[in-house]
Each structure stands twice: as structure tokens, then as C-alpha cells.
Amino acid sequence: MTPANLRARAEVESGGLPALVLSAERLAVTIAPGAHGLRRAGPGEDFWQYRPAAAGDAARSIDWRRSARSDAQFVRDREAQTAQSAVIWVSAGQGMSYRGDDSRPTKLDRARLLALALGMVLLRGGEKVALAGQPPRSGRLQADRLAQQLATQADSGTDADQPPLESLRPNQRVVLISDFLGDPAWVSAYLARAAALGVSGALLQVLDPDEEVxxxxxxxLFRSLSGQISHDTRDAGGLRAAYLERLALRRELLRRSTLGAGWHFGTHVTATAPSTALMWLYQVLGG
Known part of the structure; x- marks a missing residue:
């Protein structure tokens, strides 16, 4: 898939979210989209405090309604704000290239589409966005960079992989998109580090319908795409109950881990509309 094609598809998905709903969700969090209060006076939209007028304050900065209630003049300060940063990681494990039917996208195709569509929505809100390991940036050109990076992302060479722990930065928001079917040991360590740095975020598990049911x-003959793991059985149906139980246990582990770190956990199946997962990601990041 070329960067242009990937971006075109992501434009369709992000544009499919009703503008009114997008605006309402963002305004419910903050008046200035993508802004973080700095707990001090400065440029911004949110009210910070009243203070007595001082020499050098322009007449237009005086709040005359507040001043009318006393003998002094008061200035209405706003809270300084800065654009938020969001980092998105898409698993490059070879297992992400699986699809059970040619009519469906691979898990990797769907994950890339969601990552780019989410990045576009956040960039439109004035936020800084990047893939894990890259510096977050704002502006229209950043969407092109994201598309290029996602389209040319190399696979990890193994069945599963994990995000770079060293790329975590204080007070960022992070989205991790993967099937999370590999060894989950890294998840707890990653989330513990994230919580210590004040990093919030979400894990989205993307599965093919065959992996779901x-x-x-x-x-x-079950074989991983890397060929490193295989299992030959003459009674696959007899394994169904055990598999579904293991999948439920894995999801419960991920759910508990994210809850303990103050993060969110969601699931998405590639046979369903990507707009549903995109809306969920947008909502939990805004919350």
C-alpha cells in the first residue's frame, strides 16, 4: 500500500466521523482543542484568576463587571496553554500480517489505517502527533510524514514485538495498537514506566474474526507467519474451548494492567467498521 493510498483511506475514515460529534467531544474536554493548562497566567482560552490591575495593564484587559463590585480594578487572567502530544505505536510483528480471508484486511492494514486516521483527527485539533520513537510535530505536513512512515514500516522479523520503552516522555498520551497475542510480559513493565512518568493512553487489540471465534x-496445521511456532492437530474443534478461554484470560490480563496504570483497553475485529474503533480511541484520549 502506498502512502497516498493509505492516507486516502484514512481520510475517508476520519472524515466519516460527524463533524458535530468530533467538535462536541473535544469541547467537552477543553475549549482549546489539544491544549494543556500550565497552571499559570498566559495565552489561552480558559479562565485562570482575577488579579488587581497594575501599571502597564491595558484598559481593554480590565474586567469591568468584576471591577464594579469593588473599589479596585481587576484583570481577568487566562491560563497559559500548550499543545498536547500524542504518540502512536503500531506493532510490526509478523503475526499482524494475518487475515483469515482474502476479503478482509490484514490486522496490520487495519492498525495502520486507524493510526493514521487518529493522527489526522488529532492534528486537526492542533495537537502534536508522532509514531513511537519520532518527535511529535503539528501541522498538515505531519500527516504526510505519518503516512510515509506507516507505509514503509518494516516488520520486526519475529511473530510479535513491543514498543520502545525509552521513547516514553512525561505527560504524553500514547496509543498502542497490536494483536497482543505474543508474550505479554512487557506490557506490565511498559505501563508501570508510563504511569511513573504521568503518561496516559490506550491499548487497542486488533484481531481477525478467525482469531476471535x-x-x-x-x-x-497451525503455524505462525514467521514459521517459528507450529502445531499440528487432527481435531481443531476440540481445541476451541481452550483457545477461547486463553483469549479471555489474555484480555482480562490486559484490562487489569491498563486499569492499574490509569489507561484504557479496547478490542477491534477487522470485519467490523474501523470508524467504531477510531471513535473509541478519540474519546478515551480526550477523557
Whole structure:
């Protein structure tokens, strides 16, 4: 998939979110989209405090309604604000290239589409966005950079991978998109580090419908895309209950880990509309 094609598809998904809903969700969090209060007076939209007028304050900065209630003149200060930063990580594990049917996108294709669409929505709100390991930037050109980086992302060479722990920065928001079917040991360590730095965010598990319901029966050779893991069985249907139980346990582990760090955990199946997952990501980041 070329960067242009990926961006075109992401434009469709992000544009599919009703403008009114997008505006309402953002305004429910803050008047200035993508802004963080700095707890001091300065440029911004939110009220910070009243203070007595001092020499050098322009007449237009005086709040005459507040001043009328006393013998002094008062200035209405606003709170200084800065654009928020969001970092998105998309797993490059070879397992992400799986799809159970040619009519469906691979997990990686869907993850990239969601990542770029989310980046576009945040950039439109004036926020700084980047893929993990890159410096967050704002502006229209950053959407082009994201598309290029996602389209040319190399696979990890293994069935699963993990985001770079060293890329975490204080007070960022982070989105991790993966199937989370590999060894989950890194998740707890990553979230603990994130919580210590005041980093909030979300994990989105993307699965193919076959991984969600395990429809296999009879003799089946299961093999990871890297070829590193395989299992040959003559009764795949007999494994269904055990598989679904393991999947439920994995999701509960991820849910508990994210809850403990103050993060959010969601799931998405590639046979469903990507706009649903995009809206969820947008909402939890805004909250």
C-alpha cells in the first residue's frame, strides 16, 4: 500500500466521523482543542484568576463587571496553554500480517489505517502527533510524514514485538495498537514506566474474526507467519474451548494492567467498521 493510498483511506475514515460529534467531544474536554493548562497566567482560552490591575495593564484587559463590585480594578487572567502530544505505536510483528480471508484486511492494514486516521483527527485539533520513537510535530505536513512512515514500516522479523520503552516522555498520551497475542510480559513493565512518568493512553487489540471465534475443525496445521511456532492437530474443534478461554484470560490480563496504570483497553475485529474503533480511541484520549 502506498502512502497516498493509505492516507486516502484514512481520510475517508476520519472524515466519516460527524463533524458535530468530533467538535462536541473535544469541547467537552477543553475549549482549546489539544491544549494543556500550565497552571499559570498566559495565552489561552480558559479562565485562570482575577488579579488587581497594575501599571502597564491595558484598559481593554480590565474586567469591568468584576471591577464594579469593588473599589479596585481587576484583570481577568487566562491560563497559559500548550499543545498536547500524542504518540502512536503500531506493532510490526509478523503475526499482524494475518487475515483469515482474502476479503478482509490484514490486522496490520487495519492498525495502520486507524493510526493514521487518529493522527489526522488529532492534528486537526492542533495537537502534536508522532509514531513511537519520532518527535511529535503539528501541522498538515505531519500527516504526510505519518503516512510515509506507516507505509514503509518494516516488520520486526519475529511473530510479535513491543514498543520502545525509552521513547516514553512525561505527560504524553500514547496509543498502542497490536494483536497482543505474543508474550505479554512487557506490557506490565511498559505501563508501570508510563504511569511513573504521568503518561496516559490506550491499548487497542486488533484481531481477525478467525482469531476471535476460532472456527477451525478437523485436521489443521497451525503455524505462525514467521514459521517459528507450529502445531499440528487432527481435531481443531476440540481445541476451541481452550483457545477461547486463553483469549479471555489474555484480555482480562490486559484490562487489569491498563486499569492499574490509569489507561484504557479496547478490542477491534477487522470485519467490523474501523470508524467504531477510531471513535473509541478519540474519546478515551480526550477523557
Amino acid at each position: 476460532f472456527p477451525f475443525d478437523g485436521a489443521v
